[in-house]
Amino acid sequence: MAIGLDIVKIIKYEGDNNELVWKHPAEDFNTGSQLIVHESQEAILFKNGHALDLFGPGRHTLSTENIPLLRRITSIPTNGESPFHCEVYYINKVDIMDVYWGTAQPIPIQDPVYNIILPVRANGQFAMHVADSRKLLTKLVGTTTNLTKDKASELFKGILLTRVQNLLSDMMAVRQISFLMINSYLNEISDSIKSQVAPLYDEYGMEIVNFFVNSISVPSDDPGYIKIRNALASAKEKELSAKGTRAEMDILGYSYQEKRTFDVLDKAASNEGAGAGILVASMGMGMGVNVGGMIGGAMAGAMSNTMQGQLQQNNPAPVEEAAGEAECPSCGTRLPGRAKFCFNCGLKLGGDICPGCGKPIIAGAKFCLECGRQL
Structure with a gap:
């Protein structure tokens, strides 16, 4: 110059x-x-x-x-x-690409899923350019000597953030979108905000080229956010544990329901007295028809022979009395009375015979699966 x-x-x-x-x-x-x-x-x-x-x-x-x-x-x-x-x-007249914006104060919004009020923040950027020079000078610049990008952003900041707050409140409160899912709607939110603020910029000779919401977040130290995060972590841990147990059952070849039945029976058998039988029998009634039948059959024998079982523990019957054939408790194959394992399915047996009913005993079992007698 x-x-x-x-x-x-x-x-x-x-x-x-x-x-x-x-x-x-x-x-x-x-x-x-x-x-x-x-x-x-x-x-x-x-x-x-x-x-x-x-x-x-x-x-x-x-x-x-x-x-x-x-x-x-x-x-x-x-x-x-x-x-x-x-x-x-x-x-x-160039496109100004790096116009950044953000909520200076968090917006308190109640999460529709967890019913907790969260301080929500949002930030992003947009691009703009001068579309009508006369309109910009006469309606916005006036007698000032210059207009910078930062000054223009500050002039429109209040209008922009009001639209952002209204839209986020509408998405979460009216449309019932949880904070944990809100970031999957960033494109929709960005387009909606742009459509709302574009006419306001146009009134002063400016045009919004594009508009982006980069993130919607909550401070990591907020108590409400911590409560939701801990609850989700606990639920995820339980889910993974259940999946791991079911995978183990599939590999071993028996169902998760059977595993739970055996666990309950085994725990009840380790307790002394008739009260344990009553406990397991009552649990069996609430575990479904199949499981209830298995527990009911086993516990019925245990309840009816409680006193007899206590006497026979001190004077067990000779093994010779159970000589003859027996039935595999897993597949039902007829076996010699002293069989160590099932010839058909390979189930390992304890080598002993239940002194109450004469059926083979599974190795390590604390009760007979046939009659329910404690061993």
């Missing part, structure tokens, strides 16, 4: 993209002055507060011949150079 002692000959602006509007410091020009406008710029001449001609990219000679509106307010001849007073504003 070259400035003479009194009159400016060359008028131009070469600044960075942070400046949306820049006013040339000189106000006195000659009719032959050269106005240079770069490809990404527009220039507007003002006289006494009135916007005159708008100049696009290129080199323009300021004269009353090519500036019709200037001719109306000057009485200078068309030939020769004569001074005139005017203001020149440069408008940056």
Whole structure:
């Protein structure tokens, strides 16, 4: 930019993209002055507060011949150079991509799933550019000498954050979307906010190119968030434990229901007295038809032979009394009375015979699966 002692000959602006509007410091020009406008710029001449001609990219000679509106307010001849007073504003038309925004204060919203009020925060960025230079200068800039990207963002901040708060409250409270799922709706939220704020920017000559919500979060030290996180962690741990037990049962070849039945019976058999039999019998009634039948059959024998079992523990019957055939408790195959394992399914037997019913005993068992007698 070259400035003479009194009159400016060359008028131009070469600044960075942070400046949306820049006013040339000189106000006195000659009719032959050269106005240079770069490809990404527009220039507007003002006289006494009135916007005159708008100049696009290129080199323009300021004269009353090519500036019709200037001719109306000057009485200078068309030939020769004569001074005139005017203001020149440069408008940056590039897309400003890195306009960041964020909620300064958290928004208290009740989670629709967990019924806990969470302090929700949101942040993101958007791009904008000047769409109407005249409208921007007359409605927003006024008499100020410049308008930066940060100043423009601050002017629209209140409008933008109000729309963000209303939309997040609508998504969680009205549409019943939990905070834990809200980030899967970022594209929908971004488009909705853009559609709401775009007309407001357009009113002042600005256009929203794109708008993004980068994240919606809650402070990690918030008590409500910690409560939800711990509850989910506990539920996940139980789920993984149950899946692991079921996988183990599939590998061993018997069902999870059978495993639970055996565990209950084994625990009850380790307790002394008839009370254990009553406990397990009552549990069997609530574990389904199949399991209840297994427990009921076993416990019925245990209850009916409680006293007899206590006497026989001190004087067990000779093994010879159970000589003969027996039945595998797993597959039902008929076996010799002293069989160590099932010839059909390979079930390992204890090598002993139940003194109560004469059936083979599973190795390590604390009661007979046939009659329920304690061993």
